[in-house]
Amino acid sequence: MWRYDPPLRDMRFVIDEVLGAPARWAAMPAHAELDADMAAQVLEEAGRFASEILAPTNGPGDLQGCQWQDGAVTTPEGYRAAYQAFVDGGWPALACDPECGGQGLPQVLNSALFEMLAAANHGWTMYPGLLHGAYEVLHQHASGWLRETYLPKVTSGEWLSTMCLTEAHAGSDLGLLRTRAVPAEDGSYRLTGTKIFISGGDSDLTPNIVHLVLARLPEAPAGTKGLSLFLAPKFLPDGSRNAARCDGVEKKMGIKGSATCVMSFEGATGWLLGEPGKGLQAMFLMMNAARLHVGLQGLGHLEATTQNALRYTAERVQSRAPAKPEGAPAGAGGADFIVYHPAVRRQLWTLKARTESARVLSYWAAQALDEEAAHPDEAVRAAAGHRATLLTPVIKAMLTDLGHFSADRALGLWGGHGYIHEYGIEQIVRDSRIALIYEGTNEIQAIDLLLRKILPDGGQRLQGLLDWAAAQCEGSAHAGVARAGLQAVGEAVARLLAAQKADAELPFRAADDLLFALGEALLGAAWARMDAVAAQALAAGTGDSAFYAGKRQLAQLHFDWLGPELQHRLAAVAAARAPLPFLPAL
Structure with missing residues (x-):
């Protein structure tokens, strides 16, 4: 009953018209040969993989x-x-450097790919998601x-990879990690410790898995x-099994097709990546990609929730x-479709x-990453990097909040059927x-x-993002409202x-609502931009x-x-001026 159809027309609207990506690719030597037609072919093939090969494994994989x-x-x-099939199609290497075996395509297309993968089967997507x-x-x-030895295999997806950070006593506070690394005579290290919540710590999908492990050298500071x-x-490399073992998989609320593992390292052989004591900086490359x-x-x-809700309510x-539209059909017995x-x-x-x-917000961030990496103008690269830095936490928090709570509310559209596995929406909620x-x-x-990206420079980078977003509103009937929202956040x-x-303590009390206020203002700018593009297309016939009329209506x-909602969030930021008392002892 649950189905996923790739929204290719909407994706192309954003990439080709809202972002104007093909013209911007032409200004970047690394992507100059890519045009709208070629990008459309990539999206079409990715959509076929997601809908025809991956989506059918979603519900059964959750049960199994x-x-x-x-x-x-x-x-x-x-x-x-x-x-x-994913590896054979070259999908892991889509946005990787051609010198490393990648295809060198933009992050915008990679983002569209991973949107489709997550919509089709979130649990499965956890395995290649860290590649x-x-x-x-x-x-x-x-x-x-x-x-x-390892870069080509990871680039191609022939070998999967993990990110081994979390320990039972050290969740978000990585400074408490106890896993130890002791130098060996051959230049390698022996890793000892236990990691938890390791996605894909073991699986039968690839013949080898490359674990990236944070650990502490003997003389390292706290x-x-x-x-x-x-x-x-x-x-x-000699084919022998390393002393890195999966000690079990967690029984979880959701993404049950993803192996969330407890990993023990018992003198496992490892090699240092980067400089001693700078492991977290290196790992942040992986963490920032993972957050997007x-x-x-x-x-x-x-x-996935939207398109299935639209289908179900039009049939139920x-x-x-x-009231209903003139000439609209009625259901049996005088009842109406709940839509x-x-x-x-x-x-x-x-x-x-x-x-x-x-x-639009997601693809804006991907476009910023593309320009930061490949634009020939140094000033453009720097500005794009600042945008990506600020957009990353907003996208991670705002979109996951919307994804979960929107699905949770939408479950009620199915009534009691929504609580039953075969209808699909309860799995999305979990x-x-x-x-x-x-x-x-x-x-x-x-x-x-x-506290790390806005306040230290007095809000200068944020103002750059707000000014950039305000410029996106040009030509929209809603430009004034959207720009006022951006200004109010500043x-x-x-x-x-x-x-x-x-x-x-004030910034800590205000942080949650400030992030969502910025997110709402940016979503307003996104709609102003879409409205302007749609209006121009309608005027040009x-x-x-x-x-296009539907976009303007939305x-x-x-x-x-x-x-x-933006004003509600801003009011909450203002209310944070009042201190929060500590809870009384219970």
Whole structure:
């Protein structure tokens, strides 16, 4: 009953028209040969893989889950074949450097790919989801035989990778890590410790797994400055099994097709990546890539929920609606399709509006990464890098929040059927909840945004982002409202800057609502941009008038119905000036 159809027309609207990506690619030598038609072919093939090969494994994989026995994990039926097709199609290497075996395509297309993968099967997508981050780490920090041996295999996806950070006593506070690394005479290290919540710590999808492990050298100082990063493969170069073992898989609320492992390293052989004591900086390459991918999971959940809710409500007959479109058919017995009911229509419009603006926000960030990496103008690269830095925590937190809570509310559109597995929506609710937690909880994203990326420079980088977003609104009937929202966020930050001197805790109290206020303002800018593009297309008579008229209608709905959420968030930021008392002892 649950189906996923890739939203290729909406994706092309964002990439080709809203972002103007083909013209921007032409200005970057690395992407100059890529045009809109070629990009469309990539999207079409990715959509075919997601809908025809991957999506059918979603529901069955959730029911079957992963099986663990004697340190080995067996993934659900169909996962191995899907992964092999993924590798054979060259999808892991899509946005990787051609010199490393990659295809060198833009991150914008890679983002569209991973949106589709997450929408089709979130649990399965956890396995390749860390590959690009691992590629970035190896690309920048591996050298010599280590680089020659492992980088090509990770780039191609022939070998999967993990990110081994968390320990039972050290979740978000990585400075408490106890895993030790002792130098060996041959230049390698012996790793000893236990890691938990390791996605894909073991599986039967690939013949080897490359574990990237944070550990502490013998004389390292306490805290995060004492952490170093090591590569410890499941199988060593001579073919022997390394002393890295999966001790079990967690029984979880969702993403049951993803093996969430307890990993023990008992003198496992590893090699240092980068410099001693700078492991966290190296690992942040992987973590930042993972955070954007987690945001895309939220977008995927939104899209899958939206299209299935639209289908179901157009088929479900129940009660007489107070009004319906002229000439619209009625159901049996005088009842109407529930899509006619105002409460249902409001939920559906909200789902659609949130999904489409979230896509623009995600692809804006991907475009910024492309320009930071490949634009020939140094000033453009620097500005793009600042945008990506600020957008990353917003996308991770905002989109995962929307993905989960939108699915949770939409479940009611199915009534009691929504609570039953075969209808699909309850799995989305369960699967999506973890995205608000891993790769840094959404509360941590808010603290990172405000205290590390906005306040230290007095809000200068933020103002650059706000000015850039305001420029995107040009030509829209909603430009004034959207720009006022962006300006209000800047003013709220200015007030926080002034007030924090007398109240050091204030930014921590305000951080969550400030992030969501910025997110709402950016979603408004996204809708202003879409509205302007659609208006221009309608004026030019370029065809597909119903499509563009629908975009303008959605933009109007956003500012009428959803825009007030920004004022609510800003009011909460202002309310943070009042101290929060400690709870009394219970």
